Amino acid sequence: MTRIDAKFAELNAVGKKAFVTYVMAGDPDYDTSLEVVKGLPGAGVDIIELGLPFTDPMADGPTIQLAGQRALDGGMTLEKTLQLAADFRKDDDTTPIVLMGYYNPIYNRGVEKFLEDAKAAGIDGLIVVDLPPEEDDELCIPAQKAGLNFIRLATPTTDDARLPKVLQNTSGFVYYVSITGITGAAEAEAGDVGPEVARIKAATDLPIIVGFGINTPEKAQNIASISDGAVVGSAIVSQIGAGKSPAEVLAFVKSLADGAHKG
Numbered sequence: 001m002t003r004i005d006a007k008f009a010e011l012n013a014v015g016k017k018a019f020v021t022y023v024m025a026g027d028p029d030y031d032t033s034l035e036v037v038k039g040l041p042g043a044g045v046d047i048i049e050l051g052l053p054f055t056d057p058m059a060d061g062p063t064i065q066l067a068g069q070r071a072l073d074g075g076m077t078l079e080k081t082l083q084l085a086a087d088f089r090k091d092d093d094t095t096p097i098v099l100m101g102y103y104n105p106i107y108n109r110g111v112e113k114f115l116e117d118a119k120a121a122g123i124d125g126l127i128v129v130d131l132p133p134e135e136d137d138e139l140c141i142p143a144q145k146a147g148l149n150f151i152r153l154a155t156p157t158t159d160d161a162r163l164p165k166v167l168q169n170t171s172g173f174v175y176y177v178s179i180t181g182i183t184g185a186a187e188a189e190a191g192d193v194g195p196e197v198a199r200i201k202a203a204t205d206l207p208i209i210v211g212f213g214i215n216t217p218e219k220a221q222n223i224a225s226i227s228d229g230a231v232v233g234s235a236i237v238s239q240i241g242a243g244k245s246p247a248e249v250l251a252f253v254k255s256l257a258d259g260a261h262k263g
Contacts (some may be wrong), residue, residue: 003096003124004149004172007046008207008228018173018229019044019220019260020209021253022100024051024067025084026076027240033071036240037088039250041095044257048088049127049231052081052101059129063234066241078105078114082121089122098151098172100127103139111139115146125149125172133165140169153177154200163203173207174200175231178214178223194226217259224263232256 001009011018021040026033040048053071057064085097099118106114106128118126126143133140133152140150149172156179158166167174178193197208210223211231223230235256239249 002147002149002172003094004047004098006094007096008173011046011229017224017227017260017263018046018207018209019224019257020047020049020098020211020229020231021045021236021256022049022051022064022211022231022233023240024053024064024071024237025081026053026071026074027051027067027237028070028243029074030076030080030084032240032246034084034087035246036249037084038091039246040253041092043250043254044261045095045253046229047096047098049098049100049233050081050085050123051233052078052099052105054102054105056104057102061234063238063241067237070241078109079117082117082123085118085123086121093122096124097122098125098127098149099123100129102130103128106139111142115143115148118148119146123148125151127151127153127175129153133168136169144169144171149173151175156196160199163200167200167204167206170204170206173209173228174204176200176208176210176227178210178212190222190226193223197227214256217255220256220259221262224260227263230260230263 053068053076057068143150151172152166152170153175154166155177200208207228209229210227214220214230214232215235220230239252
């Protein structure tokens with residue numbers, strides 16, 4: 001059982017929905033980023049998605065693209081991202097961390113070495129958005145063998161013919177992308193998302209977490225009410241990009257967490 005599995009078991013036992021946040025590792029600099037990440041569990045975050053900066057983030061909108069560029073400009077690398085996770089683990093051995101990014105930096109490091117290092121740093125799961133199920137032998141299967149969850153995205157365009165393929169080697173949870181397009185591009189509507197979540201739930205026992213387009217406590221509550229939890233990324237990253245202090249960012253995160261936990 002991974003930390004992700006344990007977290008969902010714990011939340012289910014008390015009838016609570018999950019609140020998941022995405023932040024870019026190293027944005028705007030290593031120390032500030034670490035302070036924010038360390039503060040997330042205290043602000044009500046159940047699972048942390050840690051963005052791996054990359055030069056060509058094709059699924060991300062301007063907010064997260066800019067965050068990645070700030071991190072890269074500050075010297076952030078895959079190695080330093082894993083170090084940030086390891087530094088977080090010095091004080092917190094229970095909050096799950098999902099590393100989210102693209103395959104190129106992992107491929108460059110070498111899959112075996114990467115998985116060994118990620119496990120040692122305290123990473124629990126991976127979301128690699130540019131590796132489809134047809135490429136499962138590249139990273140997904142080795143990651144599962146190494147004890148990491150491999151979390152897949154399902155989208156409004158994932159039809160019933162495609163869904164079984166998407167789910168076949170997925171573990172931890174399914175990340176349902178509530179809108180078509182890039183991150184931060186539109187707002188999620190519970191009325192549109194509810195039937196899709198129900199459709200995916202009929203095909204898997206895994207928790208369904210909904211992300212993209214959630215930017216207020218009310219939205220987080222509405223989305224959590226029709227799923228197993230909500231993910232917020234761009235709205236938090238934009239606060240960091242606006243130069244808000246870690247305390248201000250974490251206060252905003254807490255308002256979102258409170259909303260999601262009412263769901």
